[in-house]
Amino acid sequence: MVSxxxxxxxxxxxxxxxxxxxxxxxxxxxYVDASVYVYTALQEFPNHPELxxxxxxxxxxxxxYIYNQEF
Numbered sequence: 001m002v003s004x005x006x007x008x009x010x011x012x013x014x015x016x017x018x019x020x021x022x023x024x025x026x027x028x029x030x031y032v033d034a035s036v037y038v039y040t041a042l043q044e045f046p047n048h049p050e051l052x053x054x055x056x057x058x059x060x061x062x063x064x065y066i067y068n069q070e071f
Contacts, residue, residue: 015045022054031065034058 011017018041025034038055045051 013044015041015048015051018045019050019054022051022058026054026058026061029061031058031061035062 018037022034022037022041025031025037035055035058038051038058041051042048042055
């Protein structure tokens with residue numbers, strides 16, 4: 001159990017964990033949460049190409065959702 005906790009604490013600060021979490025938020029259609037999490041991840045890992053790609057995807061989905069709500 002202690003090793004699981006240590007492993008979780010270590011993985012939480014890696015790019016792959018953040019990418020997986022953001023992808024999961026996008027899959028759950030929580031685009032605003034994903035966008036916010038991308039911004040915080042970009043502070044730790046600036047100009048990471050995969051994070052920038054997910055940021056663009058989340059923002060596109062937010063705008064698409066807002067557009068559909070208005071019309």
